[in-house]
Every structure is written in C-alpha cells, then in structure tokens.
Amino acid sequence: MILFDREKLYADRILALDDKGRSVTYGQFNAFSGELYRKTGGKKLIFILCENTIESLLGYLGCLKTGIVPLMLDSHIHPSLLNGLIREYHPEFLYAPEACMGKIEDGEVIWHTGGYCLCRRNEKLPPSLFSQLSLLLTTSGSTGSPKLVRQSGDNIDANAQSIASYLEINENERPVTTLPMNYTYGLSIINSHVLMGCTLLLTTYGVLEPSFWEFARKNKAASLGGVPYTYQILKRIGFMDMDLPDLKTITQAGGRLPPGLHKEFALYAKRTNRKLFVMYGQTEATARMGYLPAAKSLEKCGSMGIAIPGGRFWLEDEQGGVITKPDVSGELVYQGKNVALGYACSKDDLIKPDEWKGVLHTGDIASRDSDGYYYITGRKKRFIKVSGSRVNLDEVERLLKEQYEGIDFACVGSDDKLVIFTDHLIPEAGEDILEYLYRVTGIGSRAAAVKRVDLIPKNESGKTLYKKLETTADNRE
Template sequence: MEFWKDFSEASDKVALIEDEKQIKYGQLEEMVNQLIKKYDNRKLAFLVCTNTIESVAIYLSLLRAQIPVVLINEHIENELLAQLIDLYKPFYFWDNRSEELNGYHKADSFERYNLRMNQEDIDYPIHEELGVLLTTSGSTGSPKLVRQSYKNIQSNTDSIVTYLNITDSDCALTTLPMHYTYGLSIINTHIAQRATLVLTNATPMQKKFWSLIAEHKVTTFGGVPYTYEMLKRVHFFNKDIDSLRYLTQAGGRLGVDLHKEFAEGCADHNIDFVVMYGQTEATARMSYLPPQKTLEKIGSIGIAIPNGKFWLIDENENVISEPEIAGELIYQGENVTMGYAQSFADLNLGYDNGNVLHTGDVAKYDKEGYFYIVGRKKRFLKIYGNRINLDEVEKILKQKGVDAVACGKDDNLKVCVLQDADKTKAEEVLLNNTNIPRFGMKVYVVNEIPRNSSGKIMYTELENSL
C-alpha cells in the first residue's frame, strides 16, 4: 500500500513537530481526510512549500486524492511564478501568502494556508499516473519540470527505507526545503515508516538547530556539501549528538577531506555516515555508499539502491565491462521518472524512457563494483545542492545584454567577460535573475575567450587560465 494511504494504525505515534506544536498520526489522518473534501476534480495543483505541518498535510492530501501537484519554492520570484502559472494553468493553488493572486479567488483555507481556485474552468487531460512535478533542482529559473509518478515515489521510498533501515523510532530533522527532491525524500521515507519529523528551517549555524536535536532526541538529518561545511565550522563532533543514529549526504560531491573527516568522526561516535547520489529525474536516490565502506571508499557514490542497476557506456554506447574505465553512468529502476514537462500540454504524456536514465555524469567503477563520479558529460554543476546548467547561465546573461562564458566546478561558478563594465552587470544579472548565491560565483574579466579551429569555446583551457 502507498505510504500516504492510511495513518490510523499509528494513531498514537507523534508524526510532525513544529515549534511548540506536535500532532500524532491519528490527527494527521483526520487533517488529510478533511483536506481531501476540498477537491472536487482531478486537476493540477500548485503547493508553495514550507517546512510546516500544514504544508506536509496538504502534500499528503493531494497524494491521497490523486491530485497531481507542482511543489513550489517558497522564495520563488514573482516573475517565474507567473510564468509557471501561465504555462501549466493550475486549478488549485495552495499558499500561505497574504497578497492576492491574479486570476484566482480564495475558495477555502487551512490554518495559515489559503486554497485558491482558478477563476476559469481549466480542464485538460492529465495522465492517471502523474503524481508530483518538481523543478530539476536548478537555480536558473527554468520552467521545465520533472514528471514523477505515484509508482516512482513509492518505489524510491521503499528502496531508501530499506538501505537506511528507517524505523518508526527514528526522528528526522528537516534541514532541507520540501520542494527540493532530497528534502522531499526525507519527508516521504519517514512518513512511510510512521517515524517522527521535526519541521524547521534552522541551520547548523543557529542555536535552535542544536536545541531541537537535544529536545526531541533527533536520530537523523541530511545535508548537501554546504551543510557539512557549516557543521565543520561549528565543530560538529563537540556538540551533543548522542541521539544521532545516522547522517546522510547528497546534492553534490563532498570534498575528499570533508568526506574523510566525517567518516572518521561518525565512526568514533557510532553514527552511520551514508553518502548518496541521485537526481530529480530518478525521483531522488540512485546510489548509496554503505556506512561500513565509507572510510575505505572515500569519494565513491557507492552502489545502486535496492531494485536499481548501474552500468557504464562508452562514446559508441557500448557497455564498459572492465573496472577503472570511465564512461557515461546509466541507471535503471522503477524510480526513473516519466520524463519532463514544458507546459500543461505535456501532463498527459506517459513514460518516455523505459525506466532507463542517462545521468549525464561520467563515472568509473572499481574492482568491487563501487562507482566514482569523475566528471560531467553535459555542462552542469551544483551550487550548494542546486543544479546549474552553464548554458542556461550564459543564455540569461545574453538576454540581459552581457556576453559571457560560464564554467567552473561544484560550488564555484566562474563567469568570464571581456569588458570591465560587464563585470558588475553580470553579477547583478545573476543575483537578480537566478537563485545562485553571491558566494557561489565569481566574475572574471579576461583578455580573450579561447576557441578551437571550428570556433567552439575551449572551456577547459579557459578555466585552467583563471
């Protein structure tokens, strides 16, 4: 049975904690059933996500009512939100904002959230298996969404629960936003096991983060590489962390030194440290590094999750059958999503990939079958967990009148311009038109952009010159 179907068997177990408020699974069951009554037809919903009891309850009610939902970043720019509404034409719109929404009327409410409905009688076909739509974890503001089916969500949840051995005695702290595939997977897996979720936006740099861990005897939380940099800065292993059973890491490659430091420290404190790898296109997770191997295999993304499979192909799409040879990483599993959507017209599409995902990452495996990412086939990098398409960065700058070339590595976007006047403008454009933080980028003024004989930019040479 899908994990969102019935919570009554765990009615006395604490489900969600937010500040001073906590609700049990029995109360959550009542909430979800009351919320379902607000939906008349199976039409698209938008949910502006927050790490709150209402947001999680609304999400679960939409799953149970089989109302497909786009999960929206609460900090989304108004311009991008308007573009998404125009492209996808949602009928239901859940948010906790006070301002009016053009084209919608307030039909109902649920505590701090408003349910708005489209003033037009929107009606277009939607595939029966379509459950959730997420952005591709990027920050460039692309309206392209990933179409996740109910089967995708349940399959990936089952696999993660299995390899992390999550039980109803676990208590997870939400260190990541709900609209982000990794943050959502933490919610899904702990709800599935009728465990407890402590909902917060607190970071390791805040006292509240540590008081919540102590007060609620938190057993787990997850983080992107930047989270672990913060944990190092605040001397994580000197904190009161006795209740912690395991930590997870995903959302980008962890530096070798940081991986080693946390692997060793967690081993000393009897905490499992689990490095993972995933993409929104695979619902969330594709691999994990078993904690008993984390020191031996530093830098590895591990092995495929239960019911998943990895292999590598060369440039001619031949399967690579020997260790230590790099090729594109291919994944197969029921968690491979239905494909992309660019507008409401794509919401009736079925699966377009046979449960096979070309990850775009270049990897190799060792003699024991453990995989290591060695580069990116396409021009993507991750800035503190958010995937950035370098071509999209260049396109945004071009649209604003700045000729620039983007390159870099994870957590370090480099943008090159040819004129001093463009340096400040490029910084302003990126800060105002993307969610890339200032400390994740640097703009350089260069004398020339190296190109090969056919005029293609030589990105590696450019980056090496900076």
C-alpha cells in the first residue's frame, strides 16, 4: 500500500501520542506489524474492537500493512450483536481490549500487547477472502447489521492521497481524535495523516471534558474534525473563545451542517485566520467524495462542495438520464478510485471481486448551482445520521420487532431525529423501548422518540407507507 511507502523514512518519528503520556514511533509500529503477521499467518479475517488508543491504532494499521483483513467495530458493541456478526462471518481472530474479553463467546488469547489481547478462534469454516480485500466496515454499526462495505487497499490509498491534497496536510500536522476509529470519517483522518508521516493525538476524552482541551493544547493539536452534533456542542461550550494557538484546520462531515451553524463557524475561521472544510462522504466511497474549499465557506454556505481530487460528480433523474441544467435536483452519482468493491451480507460474499467498478449511486438527492457546487436536498435511502453515525431505519425496526415479538414498528426520521411508531403502546412502554434501544445500539433518548398510532399504514402488499408517517413525525410524544 502507498500508505506505508515512506514508512522507513519516518522510523524515528512519533506515530502517536496518547492521553496517558505514552508514545509510539513509526519504527515501533513496523516491529508490531511483523509480530502481528507472525501470530496470525497473513490474510485472515479479524474483528477489531476499537478505541482511540495506541493499541487499537497499531492493530488497525498493522492489519493494513500485512494484508490481514479487519472488520472494525466499536468496543462498546453489545455482546449479542458482536456474537451475531461472529456467527455470520466466522473470523479466525479477534483483537480486543482486555476489558471486552467477556463479550467473546470463544477464543484463546495468544498475545497480550498493552491493554489489548489477540484471540484465536477455533474456526472450522473460515471465509475465503478476495485478493484485493483490505478492510470491512459496517453500514449501520449501532444496529449490528451484517451488511458490510468491502474496501480495497487501492480504495484507501486513493482517498488518503486526495484528502491529504485538498487539506494540504504536511508532516507537521497533529490531528486530535474526536471520532471513533471504527467510523469511516475517523479512519480517513488516520489514513491521510499516516500517509504524510504525521503524529496522531489519541484520546478517549470527549470535547465536553476539560481534559480533552488540556490534552489538545499541551500537545499542540493542529486540526480537529467533527459531525454536526460535535459543532453544536462546540458552540455551546464556547469553543470560539478558546485559546488554541496551534489549531489551524477544522473539518466537518457525517451529515449536513445547518446553514446557520455553518456560517457561524465560517465567520469564526475567517476571524481567527483558520480554515474550515465542510465535507461529504460515505463508507461506500472509503470516506470522502466531496469538500467545500475553505475559501468558499462563506460564499457557498450550505453547500457540500465539489468532488475531491481524482473524483467526479453528476446528477441523474429518475429515468437515469444525466441532469445538465443548474438548480435541478436528482440523485448524486460519484466516480472515483475510492469507490469500494461492494457490499457483503455473509462470509460467502467476502470472496466477491469489485462489483461497483468505481461508480457509486449515493442515494442522496442533490442540486448543482451554476458555479458547479453541490447541495444535498434529501435522501432516497432509509438512512439517517444520529450524532454523525449512519443508522439504517430498517435495521432498527428489525431489532425492535425481534425484541417485542408480535408488535409492529415503523421508523422514520431525519438527521439527529429518530421517530419510532408502534400500534401497541401501553403506558410506560415508550420508556422501556427507548431504554432497550440505547442499551443495544447506543442511540439515546434525546435523539429518539416513540409515538403510538392506531394502525401503521400499509399498502395492499403489506409494505409500510412511510410517507404518511413522516407527515406526523414532528408531533412527537
């Protein structure tokens, strides 16, 4: 992989610093990778339970470097969801924090490294892996959906190079982690900075904690990224008045930033001589597809920008025809080397070759202005973004129907607002549903609500009429 081409030049350079005062060099990472390869034997499927720690970072990068194929999962994943994925995909290894070992139904610890353990499973039916397959990410991680995105090393390289180019990343950049490592946006920050030999600042603190800002200031954080919810928090805690002398760049992705908030942060960036990059992406494109140049943050406020270097956008109408006129909405289509290989829904899919051939129909509805800048106006697919994480509404329905057998559910929503409709709600049941949802998926009650209807509307073939529910979704109980 190009990602590691210049690694020998970086041998003594610090790869990462963490909030416990520890550090690791690029040279030490190289040694770790060799040991990981010896322990696993090469191209095997491994599940990594991620945290923003040195051990987690080494595991991820070590897999990419040696050809081991990781599925990246949140270390807080519910045990039932984790073991469901294990039964579906049959990984031969798991790499997880010691505190998570109780979640794993079977596995022999063969290597302790820091606070992480490498476990070998007695797997009799390991999956066959496509030669170019390098990484697996969930499409809706919080629900434990078995649907994964298959990414290649070329996908990762291409996206890292594009991002490093338009963000003008050099070896002196120091990004501080604000996003989980199992999230495509978080990984894109890691990849693009490792490519350039930067030092990553790893912390498990959140932006609401004073310790996060102490760590960022002490270690001279040069950039930070966030989803729309992150920026709402930053405004609330007085970020714009903070003394952060080394901060140069702030980035945003993971959903549409409200135009008002976009404008406030664009004005802040202009006033403080910093750069704000609003970006657009999906896991299916390895991470980034579009970005709004910092110089256009105010002029094109509300836009998700233009295609990244090496990529191309166009719009299609409902018949698949290309829309050439400005200010006409259609489905946003992207072409680039970072478009993933395709989906996997079971272990048998991991041997599949490249199915998408560099073209992705995003499922997002957008328009393009006369200057060529794109604006997202809606979605075709049943996904929403909750705190930046993509949530598959159909998967939430599936979880609820499995938990509450015999009760019908229908989910609708927009970014940061999930509404659960049910036709069988007894007093106090709404709180029980929300508590279950939070326990299993991490979706909190502030981002979700339960509403009772007499009957969930369906058509003659029994399909839910979501449009009818969407008209009442704002009147939540």
